[in-house]
Amino acid sequence: xxxxxxxxxxxNEMQAFLDRIYQIPKQNSNIKINKNVIYNQLRYGLLPxxxxxxxxxxxxxxxxxxxxxxxxxYKRNINAFCDDLTNPYWFQFTNKLPLGKDYIKLYxxxxxxxxxxAVSELFSFIEEQNIFHISQVSCEARLDNVIIRLGKxxxxxxxxxxxxxxxxxxxxxxxxxxxxxxxxxxxxxxINEHGNSFTTDISIYISNYINKCIDSNIKPSVDDxxxxxxxxxxxxxxxxxxxxAYTGRSEFKPxxxxxxxxxxxxxxxxxxxxxxxxxxxxxxxxIQVRAALESAVLDDDFSKFxxxxxxxxxxxxxxxxxxxxxxxxIKYALPNFIYPKLIAKxxxxxxxxxxxxxxxxxxxxxxxxxxxxxxxxxxxxxLEKAIRKYMSYGDPTGFTRHLGNSKINFRETVMxxxxxxxxxCIKISLKLKGYDIDDEIEADIPGIYANTISNxxxxxxxxxxxxxx
Numbered sequence: 238x239x240x241x242x243x244x245x246x247x248x249n250e251m252q253a254f255l256d257r258i259y260q261i262p263k264q265n266s267n268i269k270i271n272k273n274v275i276y277n278q279l280r281y282g283l284l285p286x287x288x289x290x291x292x293x294x295x296x297x298x299x300x301x302x303x304x305x306x307x308x309x310x311y312k313r314n315i316n317a318f319c320d321d322l323t324n325p326y327w328f329q330f331t332n333k334l335p336l337g338k339d340y341i342k343l344y345x346x347x348x349x350x351x352x353x354x355a356v357s358e359l360f361s362f363i364e365e366q367n368i369f370h371i372s373q374v375s376c377e378a379r380l381d382n383v384i385i386r387l388g389k390x391x392x393x394x395x396x397x398x399x400x401x402x403x404x405x406x407x408x409x410x411x412x413x414x415x416x417x418x419x420x421x422x423x424x425x426x427x428i429n430e431h432g433n434s435f436t437t438d439i440s441i442y443i444s445n446y447i448n449k450c451i452d453s454n455i456k457p458s459v460d461d462x463x464x465x466x467x468x469x470x471x472x473x474x475x476x477x478x479x480x481x482a483y484t485g486r487s488e489f490k491p492x493x494x495x496x497x498x499x500x501x502x503x504x505x506x507x508x509x510x511x512x513x514x515x516x517x518x519x520x521x522x523x524i525q526v527r528a529a530l531e532s533a534v535l536d537d538d539f540s541k542f543x544x545x546x547x548x549x550x551x552x553x554x555x556x557x558x559x560x561x562x563x564x565x566x567i568k569y570a571l572p573n574f575i576y577p578k579l580i581a582k583x584x585x586x587x588x589x590x591x592x593x594x595x596x597x598x599x600x601x602x603x604x605x606x607x608x609x610x611x612x613x614x615x616x617x618x619x620l621e622k623a624i625r626k627y628m629s630y631g632d633p634t635g636f637t638r639h640l641g642n643s644k645i646n647f648r649e650t651v652m653x654x655x656x657x658x659x660x661x662c663i664k665i666s667l668k669l670k671g672y673d674i675d676d677e678i679e680a681d682i683p684g685i686y687a688n689t690i691s692n693x694x695x696x697x698x699x700x701x702x703x704x705x706x
Contacts, residue, residue: 241396243420243427246485248459250417255457257282258447270447275440279416280379288349288378295378301353302328302376308357315364327373330360334369334388338538341395341491342435344419344426345383345402351411356383359408362401368394380416381426381436389429390491399425418443420481427489428478431555432540438475442466459483471552499557506558507566513554514595516545522653523596530588534560567591600654601666607647608690610640617691624659624683631656 258278261268268274281295290296302319305328309317319328347355356374363370369391375382387394402408403423412424418439419426428435446465450457463483470476481487501509518526520543529541539555567587571580571594581587611620614637623635633656636648654662660679663686667674670689674682 241392241422241489243422243481243485243487243489244424247417247420247482250414251462251482252457252459254278254282254417255443255447255459255462258443259450259457262451270444270451272437272440272444275443275447276436279418279436279440280381283380283414283417284378285348285413295375295382296349297377298349298352298374298382299376301356304353305330305357305360305374309360309364312361312364314367315360317360324373326376328376330363330370330372330374332364332367332369334371334386336371338430338432338540339389340371340386340430341389341391342426342428342430343385343387343395343398344381344415344428345385346380346413346415346426347383347408348411348413349378351407352378352382355408355411358405359383359398359402362405363398366394366397368397370394380413381419386430392489392491395427395489399423399427418479418482420478420485422489428481429474429491431474432538433472433474435475435478438472439479442470442475445469471549471556473556501557503562503565503569506562509550509554510558510563510566511595512548513542513545513550514592516548516550517541517543518596518599519543520546523592523600524653526596527588527592530563530592531585533558534563534584534588570594601662601669603650604654604659604662605666605690605693606645607636607650608687609693610643610645610647611635611637612687612691612693614640617687620690621684621687624663624687627651627656628659628683629656 258270258275261274262270277293281289281293284295288296305317306319309315309330314332316331317329319325345359360372363372363385368387370385370387372383372385374384385398387398399422402412402425409424415421415424415426416436419435420428442465443462446462447457449465463479466476466479470479481489499506514526514529517529525541529539532538532541533554537560539551542551542554544551564584564587571587571590581590608620608624611623619635623633626632626635633648633652636651638646638648640647651659660682663682664674667682667686667689672685672689674685677685
């Protein structure tokens with residue numbers, strides 16, 4: 238084996254795939270090209286006809302799941318199982334590799350007649366070598382039916398597996414061609430993975446490109462598609478994988494811990510982070526914001542941020558900010574709002590404080606909306622009781638769900654705020670309205686707030702600055 242160098246260019250295969258997709262709507266005007274059409278073509282389009290069922294999907298091999306579970310039950314360095322509740326479409330083989338986002342990902346495409354024995358021999362070898370991995374085998378025939386994930390720098394195991402596959406005559410004779418956009422080493426697809434699905438993401442770009450060609454009545458070209466990827470794709474892992482398949486013969490290089498090189502200043506990075514956090518908050522709420530920051534800082538995983546409805550904010554922060562950048566921004570921000578001795582010592586605590594500072598005013602405005610809806614439906618006295626009920630018992634049922642034709646669930650809006658934080662949120666709302674409540678008795682504040690909402694200058698919910706933004 239030419240150690241860890243990719244096979245020759247797959248340009249011709251990619252061009253043939255693009256040509257075939259371009260012809261689909263010409264042959265059947267009822268079919269519109271979208272990412273799902275592309276995804277299915279990548280999975281099943283090059284399978285031998287005897288491996289397809291009557292619907293154009295791969296035939297089932299679920300009959301092997303119980304056998305593999307039984308065959309590997311006594312082996313020491315591997316877990317073999319199918320989780321019917323959370324992942325019923327894949328049989329899993331695992332050994333000690335921690336869950337994360339950064340892996341070396343192998344695509345092994347095995348044909349149906351060889352499936353049972355080839356998979357059994359391959360994972361018996363992996364078990365004997367005590368290789369750490371997270372792997373899965375599809376319940377149906379498809380070109381990516383065997384996926385093996387190794388540690389992000391485990392090139393020794395990568396080389397062992399590829400050498401074994403190519404030295405095992407039975408497995409070698411049972412290999413199907415890999416998906417055309419996957420770079421291969423001796424027929425085995427190999428890419429660096431960072432959280433996203435390569436097949437899903439490349440399907441989106443192919444779909445957009447083909448539709449652009451159809452609209453312009455221009456035949457697709459793999460060279461033109463390469464320029465399209467370079468121009469519009471901000472996912473460096475995807476661009477790297479595509480380039481390796483396009484050029485061929487390049488050396489596989491594992492990813493070290495991701496250290497991004499960005500020309501952005503810290504101020505620019507701060508604005509970018511805040512934009513991504515706001516987009517995530519507006520789409521998913523404050524709990525997701527905390528989860529996104531913690532995943533980025535603790536696991537170098539940016540997948541929980543919203544992409545900002547076409548703004549590609551997730552991709553931009555992934556490519557321009559590191560976990561260290563984010564913590565630097567948070568550490569610089571906190572002393573401007575919190576007395577230094579009160580700043581949390583651990584990273585998770587700092588993240589929580591930062592999120593509260595960034596969004597507490599927004600939560601106060603949303604609380605006003607929900608309380609105004611409750612007042613308009615009932616009265617100030619009823620609202621005060623609803624507030625005290627939630628503060629004391631965490632029971633939000635006193636707040637109205639809906640009002641008029643509004644689609645907002647006001648009760649769920651209140652539930653974004655922990656019942657133990659509600660009093661503080663009310664104080665923030667009153668301060669935003671110019672009230673000096675520092676000398677007020679805390680027990681009186683819910684009543685003061687309820688009357689303030691009742692006497693609000695907004696005559697209806699549609700006048701609210703939050704709803705009209």
